[in-house]
Amino acid sequence: MIFKKLFEPVSIKGLQIKNRIIMPPMHSNMGNIEEGITDEAVDFFTARAKGGFGMIGIGVIDTYFVPGASSSLSFFLQNDVHTKNHERAVKEIKRHGAIVYAQIGVRRIWPVQQLHRYPKLSTLPKEQIYEMIDSMIQTAIRVREAGYDAVSLLGIGGGAISIFLSQVLNDRTDEWGGSFEGRMRFPLEALGGIRKALGEDYPIFFRLHGSEFIPGGYHVSTAKRIAQNLELGIVKGWCKIHNSETHKFSPVAALILQCLLDTQSRLQADERQNGLLII
Ligand SMILES: Cc1cc2nc3c(=O)[nH]c(=O)nc-3n(C[C@H](O)[C@H](O)[C@H](O)COP(=O)(O)O)c2cc1C
Numbered sequence: 432m433i434f435k436k437l438f439e440p441v442s443i444k445g446l447q448i449k450n451r452i453i454m455p456p457m458h459s460n461m462g463n464i465e466e467g468i469t470d471e472a473v474d475f476f477t478a479r480a481k482g483g484f485g486m487i488g489i490g491v492i493d494t495y496f497v498p499g500a501s502s503s504l505s506f507f508l509q510n511d512v513h514t515k516n517h518e519r520a521v522k523e524i525k526r527h528g529a530i531v532y533a534q535i536g537v538r539r540i541w542p543v544q545q546l547h548r549y550p551k552l553s554t555l556p557k558e559q560i561y562e563m564i565d566s567m568i569q570t571a572i573r574v575r576e577a578g579y580d581a582v583s584l585l586g587i588g589g590g591a592i593s594i595f596l597s598q599v600l601n602d603r604t605d606e607w608g609g610s611f612e613g614r615m616r617f618p619l620e621a622l623g624g625i626r627k628a629l630g631e632d633y634p635i636f637f638r639l640h641g642s643e644f645i646p647g648g649y650h651v652s653t654a655k656r657i658a659q660n661l662e663l664g665i666v667k668g669w670c671k672i673h674n675s676e677t678h679k680f681s682p683v684a685a686l687i688l689q690c691l692l693d694t695q696s697r698l699q700a701d702e703r704q705n706g707l708l709i710i
Contacts, residue, residue: 441485444634446580448485448530455638456490456534456583462506464496467513472506473520480527487524489517490534491585492574494566499542508533508573517577525578532636533574536585537563540594552594553603560607560617563591568624581634584621592618593640596657599647611653615660622661637661 438450461472468489479487493505507513517533524531541550567584574582586592594600595617601608607616618637625635639661641654649657 445632446530446634449528450485452484453486454479454484454488456488458491458505460504463504464507467507467516468520473523476520477523477527480524480529484529486530488532488534488583489520491538492533492535492570493538494535494570495537495563497539497542499544500539505538508570514573514577521578530580532581532583533579534583534585535567535570535574537566537591540591552601564621564624567621568628571625572628575629575633581636582625583636583638586618586637586639597643598649599643599645618661
């Protein structure tokens with residue numbers, strides 16, 4: 432067998448996962464603001480759990496709805512009705528032996544019509560930045576209440592975190608941009624707030640880009656630095672999960688780093704071989 436470990440169990444921060452087959456979160460138009468998550472979605476994910484996935488990601492759950500920008504058919508988790516419906520989803524999925532996590536995030540900042548005018552992040556008021564961060568923290572609290580095994584932050588795909596992290600799209604010159612540290616602030620504030628609210632033991636995942644794939648955007652070396660800083664920010668900042676002597680990357684961060692390093696060395700090898708870098 433090529434993938435010898437595929438059907439072996441694995442443990443991530445105390446979660447026992449029966450195999451290494453993971454269904455990543457996919458926005459699927461099966462939510463709405465009344466229910467948060469629909470019965471159709473519960474059936475959809477339960478069928479995947481029955482099919483044998485070790486871990487299933489539900490999301491993205493939009494934590495901050497911007498009219499004209501966000502989808503009204505996203506998943507939501509903002510009130511007790513939503514929490515109850517997510518609770519049912521979690522129960523059904525777990526009944527079939529899968530681990531289930533919720534991906535949360537601010538999915539879109541700007542209405543679609545504004546995108547044609549190249550909106551600038553520098554015009555986003557600071558109060559709105561704090562509201563967005565708070566929305567992620569409040570939703571993460573409900574994620575745990577609903578019984579999800581872990582929470583994941585959307586750090587990709589044009590969501591607010593990826594815009595703040597971007598070397599191209601973040602044009603702010605205040606403390607929310609202007610330097611690597613400035614660009615890291617938004618995800619670190621969200622992550623730190625979530626860790627503080629959920630405690631040290633609750634697993635938090637973070638989905639990040641290995642490369643921006645746009646002219647002027649960052650590549651693997653910066654993605655590696657982002658991964659390191661996400662963890663260091665938590666360790667040295669708001670929550671002391673480990674002390675600095677015993678600090679090690681979590682299994683997931685280590686896995687990401689390994690993938691990035693593998694890709695990097697492959698790209699370097701390709702570069703030597705071909706005289707050009709193709710990403
Ligand atoms: C319709 C659709 C919606 C998606 N929505 C999300 C999302 O909400 N969050 C996310 O992290 N990735 C999202 N993705 C990306 C998928 O999780 C996945 O990474 C992508 O489909 C590539 O799959 P692969 O890695 O198996 O090739 C979406 C993909 C598709 C096709």
